[in-house]
Amino acid sequence: KPPAPYPPGPKPVPLLGNVRDLTAKELWLVAARWAKEYGRITYLHVFGQGLVFLNTPEATFELLEKRGALYSDKPKLVMAGELCGCENMVAFTPYGDTSRRQRKLMQTALGPSSIKTYHPLLELESRPFLRRLLAAPGEYQEHIRRYAGGLTLLVVYGHQVKSNDDAFLKLAEECVSLLSNRIASGGGIWPVDIFPSLKHIPTWFPGAGFKRNAMVWKKKMEEFVDKPFEFVLEEMKRGTARASFVSMLMDSDPKSKDTAADAQHDFDVRWTANSMYSASIDTTITVISHFILAMVQHPDVLERAQAELDAVVGPNRLPTCDDREALPYCNAIFTECLRWGVPVPLNLPHRLMEDDIYEGMYIPKGSLVFGNIWAILRDEKLYPDPDAFRPERFLDAAVDEIAERRRDPRTYVFGFGRRRCPGANLVESSAWLLMVSMLATLDIGRAVDEKGNEVDPEVVFDNSVFRTPNRFKCSVRPRSEQALKVVMQEDSA
Numbered sequence: 001k002p003p004a005p006y007p008p009g010p011k012p013v014p015l016l017g018n019v020r021d022l023t024a025k026e027l028w029l030v031a032a033r034w035a036k037e038y039g040r041i042t043y044l045h046v047f048g049q050g051l052v053f054l055n056t057p058e059a060t061f062e063l064l065e066k067r068g069a070l071y072s073d074k075p076k077l078v079m080a081g082e083l084c085g086c087e088n089m090v091a092f093t094p095y096g097d098t099s100r101r102q103r104k105l106m107q108t109a110l111g112p113s114s115i116k117t118y119h120p121l122l123e124l125e126s127r128p129f130l131r132r133l134l135a136a137p138g139e140y141q142e143h144i145r146r147y148a149g150g151l152t153l154l155v156v157y158g159h160q161v162k163s164n165d166d167a168f169l170k171l172a173e174e175c176v177s178l179l180s181n182r183i184a185s186g187g188g189i190w191p192v193d194i195f196p197s198l199k200h201i202p203t204w205f206p207g208a209g210f211k212r213n214a215m216v217w218k219k220k221m222e223e224f225v226d227k228p229f230e231f232v233l234e235e236m237k238r239g240t241a242r243a244s245f246v247s248m249l250m251d252s253d254p255k256s257k258d259t260a261a262d263a264q265h266d267f268d269v270r271w272t273a274n275s276m277y278s279a280s281i282d283t284t285i286t287v288i289s290h291f292i293l294a295m296v297q298h299p300d301v302l303e304r305a306q307a308e309l310d311a312v313v314g315p316n317r318l319p320t321c322d323d324r325e326a327l328p329y330c331n332a333i334f335t336e337c338l339r340w341g342v343p344v345p346l347n348l349p350h351r352l353m354e355d356d357i358y359e360g361m362y363i364p365k366g367s368l369v370f371g372n373i374w375a376i377l378r379d380e381k382l383y384p385d386p387d388a389f390r391p392e393r394f395l396d397a398a399v400d401e402i403a404e405r406r407r408d409p410r411t412y413v414f415g416f417g418r419r420r421c422p423g424a425n426l427v428e429s430s431a432w433l434l435m436v437s438m439l440a441t442l443d444i445g446r447a448v449d450e451k452g453n454e455v456d457p458e459v460v461f462d463n464s465v466f467r468t469p470n471r472f473k474c475s476v477r478p479r480s481e482q483a484l485k486v487v488m489q490e491d492s493a
């Protein structure tokens with residue numbers, strides 16, 4: 001008998017639980033309806049597995065942050081983790097020594113002071129991105145993918161991508177696609193995760209296709225983890241390695257390579273580096289796609305931002321990270337893109353490590369706990385007219401620091417507590433810079449059909465974890481002759 005009532009939620013059926021209440025796509029829309037009906041917390045179960053949705057800032061702070069020691073574990077996914085070999089990726093590691101070591105390494109590389117050292121690299125990548133976008137605007141998602149991938153390879157491994165045929169870029173793209181579209185599609189839950197004994201069936205057995213696939217995918221994922229890492233070690237031996245996350249951390253103790261501690265360090269750096277790559281691609285594509293969509297739908301916002309950039313930056317150069325303070329309206333657009341876009345609407349699940357009681361309600365050990373970021377960022381009390389894209393809402397200062405933290409979408413969009421996204425500072429510079437570089441030089445608007453009529457973008461979301469709009473039609477042109485000149489300048493390419 002539970003020690004207190006479970007939190008409220010839709011009524012389960014015997015044995016199956018709430019399996020019929022869940023949807024494979026846009027589950028956040030359903031979860032937002034539950035939030036309206038049941039309040040700050042919703043509880044469901046599927047075959048006895050508890051699922052908890054935290055629907056208010058207070059509930060997420062209390063459980064995922066204040067009680068972080070209990071709420072920072074990750075579900076053990078047999079298919080993605082054990083069979084496909086992803087168990088050491090940061091987002092999958094159980095809470096404990098390994099995850100603490102991994103996060104410490106990332107804090108060193110991605111903390112606010114380190115990010116400043118990457119600014120020149122970011123600035124170097126903006127111009128080639130703009131050129132590729134102008135050459136083929138319809139393929140904007142591929143250009144963002146290439147930008148985010150190239151940037152991460154540079155920052156993490158010191159490897160500069162020179163063409164789309166780059167071997168590391170291709171390997172990384174293949175593996176990130178494998179991870180998001182096959183291994184972790186549908187939230188990464190496979191029948192073998194619900195019935196772990198299925199992992200023992202022989203590979204030749206009918207229905208064991210998942211095991212045969214897993215063997216192939218695991219090999220590919222291992223290649224993805226090892227190859228770029230070995231490349232940096234080789235470059236370091238030759239004395240030609242560029243400064244990067246891996247070279248910096250592998251250089252710190254080059255002597256005693258055979259000790260257990262060094263082997264551990266090597267392992268941690270190898271997997272952490274790879275996790276940073278995997279985690280940065282879909283998220284960046286999502287945020288920048290929302291920005292483009294917002295500009296297509298709101299020409300008045302684009303115009304106002306361009307006027308601000310003209311006054312501060314002028315027509316003869318691209319904006320840099322140093323311009324940020326002087327661009328309040330552009331900054332408000334960026335903040336509103338994070339809020340309106342909600343890139344990861346239900347966060348990534350945390351696993352509760354012990355039974356817990358929250359405001360008189362019982363949450364059983366092992367429950368998967370979702371921060372309902374979507375419901376929070378669409379809450380009309382926090383953000384009046386929440387579906388509208390309105391950067392102005394962030395122009396006035398909030399009444400005090402607590403209110404500021406509560407309304408800043410960054411408090412939610414990067415997740416919570418001890419698993420909060422370690423890439424948040426990098427995104428703050430890289431995605432911001434890409435956005436203002438586009439605003440400064442491009443006119444982004446509705447596409448025109450064969451008859452010369454403007455067409456509205458068709459907005460479809462069909463991913464289960466990220467809220468990435470499917471590719472939509474838009475038009476991207478240089479703002480002026482001078483803007484084109486700035487984009488085509490050779491020196492920084």
Ligand code: HEM
Nearest residue numbers: 090091276279280283343344348414415416419421423427
């Ligand atoms: C706009 C872009 C991004 C968004 C919205 C985003 C959002 C998130 C969210 C919601 C989580 C889950 C946090 C939780 O479980 O509470 C996460 C985890 C993570 N993110 Fe990001 N992220 C972005 C970009 C990046 C980048 C650029 C990197 C690396 C350079 C990165 C690295 C990671 C890693 C390694 C984790 C796993 C952390 C852990 O489980 O301990 N992310 N991110």
